[in-house]
Amino acid sequence: MAGVRLEKIEKTYPNGFKAVHGIDLDIRDGEFMVLVGPSGCAKSTTLRMVAGLEEISGGKVLIGDRLVNDVEPKDRDIAMVFQNYALYPHMTVYKNMSWVLKLKKKPADEIDRRVRQAADILGLTDMLDRKPKQLSGGQMQRVAVGRAIVRSPKVFLFDEPLSNLDAKLRVQMRVEISRLHTKLKNTMIYVTHDQVEAMTMGDRICVMELGRIKQVDTPTNLYRYPANTFVAGFIGSPSMNIVSARLNFDGDTCYVDSQNLHLRIPDDIGKKVRQYDGKAIYFGIRPEHIHARETNPEAADNFFNMEVSVVENMGNEVYLYFTPGNSQYIARIDPDIPVRSGDSHEMWLDTNYIHLFDGETKENLIYKPKTQ
Amino acid sequence: MTQERTEDRLLQKALVGVGRLFFTLFVPVTAFFIFFKIFIFLRDGNAPQLVMTLIAIVWGVGGVAALYFLGYWLISKLSGKWNKSLLPYLFVGPALVILAWYLFIPTLRSLYLSFFNDTSMEFVGLANFLYCFTDEDMLISYRNNLIWLIVGTSFASGFGLLIAILADRSKFEKISKILIFLPMAISFVGAGVIWRFVYEYKPAGEDQIGLLNAIYTAFGGTPQAWLMIQPWNTVFLVFIMVWMWTGYAMVIYSAAIKGVPVSLIEAGRVDGAGEIRIIAAITIPYIKGTIIAVSTTILIITLKIFDIVYTMTGGLFDTDVVASMQYKQMFAQHDFGMGSAIAVLLFIAIIPVMYLNLRQFGQQEGFK
Amino acid sequence: MKKRKQRVNSFMVNGLLLFLCLVWTVPTFGLLMTSFRDRDVVSKTGWWTVFTRPDQAELTLDNYEQVLSGKTITLVDSKGNQQTVKGDNLTRAFLNSLTVSIPAVVIPILIASFAAYGFAWMDFPGRKVFFILVVALLVVPLQISLIPLLRDYGRLELTGTFLAIWLAHTGFGLPLSVYLMYNYISQLPRSIIESAIIDGCSHFGVFWKLILPLSVPAIASLAIFQFLWVWNDLLVALVFIGSKPGVEVLTQRLLYLIGSRGQDWHLLCAGAFISMALPLMVFISLQRYFVRGLLAGSVKG
CATH class of the missing domain: 2.40.50.140 (Nucleic acid-binding proteins)
Structure with a gap:
């Protein structure tokens, strides 16, 4: 396991648009860090730079103590859960979860053990033979999480994983992911636009606006001591x-x-x-x-x-x-x-x-x- | 002692390197050699037909896939940076090369050839184009193409719309749509045979075996050689195309009509509009974009129409169109300059229609 | 009152629809009937007499046998004269058409899928320009390429080979194929591809293991298009195969039948039906995909 450190991270798109303006963020080992902000605040871009899906225009990303700017996503020892689940539609749940291990050329018995273990944690054991389209939204997201678990990565990345779920399911999954964090104790970075999710799940929350960090603190401190009008207005409902x-x-x-x-x-x-x-x-x-x-x-x-x-x-x-x-x-x-x-x-x-x-x-x- | 050992190791490394290099070269060279041998065998060999067919299919399909794998294998031997910048070209490269060879460069070459004489030896300036706009046969072909454009497009599109609207209100929607749609699967040549049989003419007094004349004489007419009556013969040819392409228009209109919001139609009904009124005032305006897209597609087909004319009349009785004139110039007269000039004209005529077409289709959704 | 009006309406609608369907179907039906009639009666009476005078129908499979086997048949006509008629070997042309069609469908779709993936999901200099160029080539009528290509083929000794015609169909089919495949592939969710890349898949692996399986609906549509186009094509075959007898495809053979035996209706009809059988079967069984393809974009012509 490892923490993640961002040092002066910048992102400039080829058309000259600067999306991220030199972000510094230190995520501790085992911490559940939530990046929150309205759409266009570059929270997802930041996460994708950690994942290696987005090129880093300036600054450094360190996972553990390793500089990963030029490391391929697959070698960063991360797992990512996407908003629309990103399940492979033509593979069964089992294959969805085992594929990554097969690509890593793990022995068959180890693959099977790890997949079943993850399925057990998430209550998916009965669904291993189903195809994604036979699953409900909540189950699909669970498979997506399961796919992340089997790799046992150093860092979990969540990109708005609950946004596609209906309100009730969202609350339920929120609790499940929190429970998962308590159980696995991995470093997790979680992106959301929903301040309720941020408040309920995060060990610490990083509030962003327009490519800049507005405040990083625990939920309680953010609520009690907002650093500026943006954070004050963003956190809490109805807002201040x-x-x-x-x-x-x-x-x-x-x-x-x-x-x-x-x-x-x-x-x-x-x-x-x-x-x-x-x-x-x-x-x-x-x-x-x-x-x-x-x-x-x-x-x-x-x-x-x-x-x-x-x-x-x-x-x-x-x-x-x-x-x-x-x-x-x-x-x-x-x-x-x-x-x-x-x-x-x-x-x-x-x-x-x-x-x-x-x-x-x-x-x-x-x-x-x-x-x- | 240690010195020797390092030397040994160096030598070993060098040998492995050379071996690898040799292997890397050996694989593609052998692959190409095998491809070529099979090609020669297919061209000149005389095994039983069925065997040749199978070999050709496996060779053609497998060969292309194998080339991609070979390319990937070679690229993956390269270092990370080269690999990364070359890989995209493995994906798009083959398509670009073929397109350049088959469409892009030929367009330029045809443009160039169109300024030369029949053997492409002598520069003749605009003489070919001048001929294109003055020669009587060419002018007739323009007239015919115009008939094709107007009659073909309006009738195929019109019938398509009519049938789509009718089918939408009928219990027999599915079966009638398939029947109308079916001719799309038939080749122009096959359609030619079907319709020759409809237009067949026997002198008066004999039993008519052509359907049209049979009906015509049943109503008291004298049998007609339909494909020789100018200029109506072109219209008769156009109807073959209409017969084939109405199905296309119908399918797309049908989908578009089903996309008209029910609430809109119900609002019309509540306002007291009759069925015909609803179609005219709501449905058709709503699918206007689709109508343009379909009509332009058919327009392009009619612009390039060749097979029907070539099979049915071979261009006799003044039924030639631009594309068949081009074919004649190329293969009967062997006038490459003229043939190219006509092709260039065709190209120029298509550009604005295609622009309209792509723009219209671009606004609609992609695959669903 | 309301009900009555609707009934009249539906009677008119169905009546008109039935009439149009008849008009659209009868010509083909006539051909089908004729192909089963004896050669002696075909040119004397209309095919509809099968129904009006069923006693004289004389249906037979001889025409098909003649067209397919290519053997010479001796016949005695009504005046008692002996006649030898050489049949036509459409079997060979049928196999040739198959040999032309299958690779000419698979190759462009494979190449187009690769290109579409490259354009949609890979980053490289010139991506936009190249893609616009490819789409722009949709306007080029294939007629414009015939002369230059014929010259190239002459120099490369490719004329009359299968490779020549595969490549020609590939070249002419690529702009539309790339365009349609791009429309589809670029709309696949980005996260699926990214997920696979995080999982450790290369672009090549993503393409084979993810994109191709997921693109089956699009590929099916496109394949039917391309198949009908290639199978029914006459012009490209005429130009690039020419009159090389061993390689001639069905449409050419049929054209030859029309030209040399315009009056042998019985052979012509049987031949035409043989040429239609496969595309009609493919078409009817995969109609759903074809319609989807039509709705997806324009159509090559």
């Missing part, structure tokens, strides 16, 4: 409310002023942003930190009367949409609080959980992310 505002100090008390909000910020946070007095910033607050007034009757300030434009009842929680001025806020509240759309309701913003971002760089002003 982010609004342009201005910081104003009245003595030592810090206020955030936006169109129709005037928020008092706790002093310990205010201290950190003293030098932004009078400057344009973005402030962000997660939906769960906007409460109905009822839940905190004692609150002295930071409550506002707002008109509810839409109410979405999820059963276990309720989303309220407010559209003061031309900004929009979403609040997540207890379903027992009676609110109807069109009502005006008094809401309280818990500024202990507020995020403040630089108006230009959009970096977080309060929490400085750890460097990896």
